[in-house]
Amino acid sequence: MATVQxxxxxxxxxxxxxxxGIDLDIADGELVVLVGPSGCGKSTLLRMLCGLEEISGGEIIVDGTVVNDTPPAGRGIAMVFQSYALYPHMSVFRNMAFGLKxxxxxxxxxxQRVHEAAKALQIEHLLDRLPRELSGGQRQRVAIGRAIVRQPKLFLFDEPLSNLDAALRVKTRIELSRLHRELGATMVYVTHDQVEAMTLGDKIVVMHEGRIQQAGTPLELYQRPANRFxxxxxxxxxxxxxxGTLLPDSGAHEIGIRPEHLQLAEPGRAPPGxxxxxxxxxxxxxxxxxxxxxxxxxxxxxxxxxGTAQTALRPGEAIEVVAAADSLSFFDTAGQALR
Structure with a gap:
C-alpha cells in the first residue's frame, strides 16, 4: 500500500x-474521506492525486517519491468514478480482467486475480453476466473489482455511491468498510454526504472554498470542530x-449546541455555567x-x-431546555473555535 503527502x-x-495551500498526510492503510459542498475542490484534488489534472504548485509525494510529473499509469493508483464506465459488450469477468490484459x-x-476480487466483493456468481443484467449496486461492485485486480498502491473513489438509492447506498457503504479492513488498503474517498464521511473514514478532511478547514477523526470533528463551518x-x-449574548461571560460571538445535547429542564433550574x-x-x-x-x-x-420516543411532546406546548457547559462550542466573530 502507500503513504501520501x-x-x-x-x-x-x-x-x-x-x-x-493544501497540506495533508495520509498514512499507509488509512481510509481518508474528503468531504465538503459542491465546488469546494475535493474532486479536483482527487484528480490531481491520480494525475488526471496537473498541479499548479506544491508537491504530491507517494511512498516518498514526488509524482508531480509522473503520468497516471506510472503512479500505481486505481480510481473508481461516480459513473460505472463498464464496457457494455463485455461480461463482468472480461470487464474486470481487461486492464490486466x-x-x-x-x-x-x-x-486468479479476478476470482479473488469477485469473492471479496461477493459477485462470483455474476462473472458471466453483461452489465445490463446487473443492478446499480452490482455494477458499482464490478467497477470496484476492476480497480482491486490491479493491486494498486492507492485507491481513489470519486462519489461512487451517489447514483444508488438510499438503501443500496447503506449496504454498499458497509461493504466498502469491510473491504477496506480486509485489504488493509490506502484509500481516499470523495463525497458531499457527511453521513458517508462519518461512517466510512478513519480520517475526515473537511474542505470549503478550496481550503482544508479541518482534518481529524470523525469524533474529533464532531465534538471539537475547528470553526463554524x-x-x-x-x-x-x-x-x-x-x-453569544446568551452567555455574556463566554466571550463568544456564537454558541453551538448539538440537538442531542439539549434536554428538557425542570422549571427554574439550569446547569451551572x-x-x-x-x-x-x-x-x-x-x-x-x-x-x-x-x-x-x-x-x-x-x-x-x-429527544427519546418515550417523551410525549406536542406543538404549541411551552417547554424549558438546558445544555451543560461542557457540551457547548464557542466561536469568535471570524467563526473560529475559541476552545
Whole structure:
C-alpha cells in the first residue's frame, strides 16, 4: 500500500485559484474521506492525486517519491468514478480482467486475480453476466473489482455511491468498510454526504472554498470542530448556532449546541455555567427510536432538540431546555473555535 503527502498543493485555472495551500498526510492503510459542498475542490484534488489534472504548485509525494510529473499509469493508483464506465459488450469477468490484459498479465494470473476480487466483493456468481443484467449496486461492485485486480498502491473513489438509492447506498457503504479492513488498503474517498464521511473514514478532511478547514477523526470533528463551518457541516440535524449574548461571560460571538445535547429542564433550574432557554414547540418529527423537536425561544431563536420516543411532546406546548457547559462550542466573530 502507500503513504501520501500533499505539500502546499494549489490549482489554478487561469486567474482563478480553486485549491489553495493544501497540506495533508495520509498514512499507509488509512481510509481518508474528503468531504465538503459542491465546488469546494475535493474532486479536483482527487484528480490531481491520480494525475488526471496537473498541479499548479506544491508537491504530491507517494511512498516518498514526488509524482508531480509522473503520468497516471506510472503512479500505481486505481480510481473508481461516480459513473460505472463498464464496457457494455463485455461480461463482468472480461470487464474486470481487461486492464490486466492490457498490461500484459497472463491468462492464469488474470483468472486468479479476478476470482479473488469477485469473492471479496461477493459477485462470483455474476462473472458471466453483461452489465445490463446487473443492478446499480452490482455494477458499482464490478467497477470496484476492476480497480482491486490491479493491486494498486492507492485507491481513489470519486462519489461512487451517489447514483444508488438510499438503501443500496447503506449496504454498499458497509461493504466498502469491510473491504477496506480486509485489504488493509490506502484509500481516499470523495463525497458531499457527511453521513458517508462519518461512517466510512478513519480520517475526515473537511474542505470549503478550496481550503482544508479541518482534518481529524470523525469524533474529533464532531465534538471539537475547528470553526463554524465544520460545526455546521458535520452532523445531522445540523448544530444549533445561537448568539453569544446568551452567555455574556463566554466571550463568544456564537454558541453551538448539538440537538442531542439539549434536554428538557425542570422549571427554574439550569446547569451551572450552561445554557437555559424557554420556548414553544413548533413541530415534532417522529423518527421511531427518537424524535426531533423544533422550538422557538422567547428571544425568537429557532432550535432543534433530539429527544427519546418515550417523551410525549406536542406543538404549541411551552417547554424549558438546558445544555451543560461542557457540551457547548464557542466561536469568535471570524467563526473560529475559541476552545
Amino acid at each position: 500533499l505539500k502546499n498543493v494549489s490549482k489554478r485555472y487561469g486567474a482563478t485559484e480553486v485549491l489553495r 492490457i498490461h500484459g498479465a497472463g491468462r492464469a494470473e488474470r483468472k 465544520v460545526a455546521s457541516f458535520i452532523g445531522s440535524p445540523t448544530i444549533n448556532l445561537l448568539p 450552561g445554557l437555559h432557554l424557554r420556548g414553544e414547540i413548533t413541530l415534532v418529527e417522529q423518527l421511531g427510536e427518537s424524535h426531533l423537536v423544533y422550538l422557538r425561544s422567547e428571544q425568537g431563536l429557532e432550535l432543534v432538540m433530539r
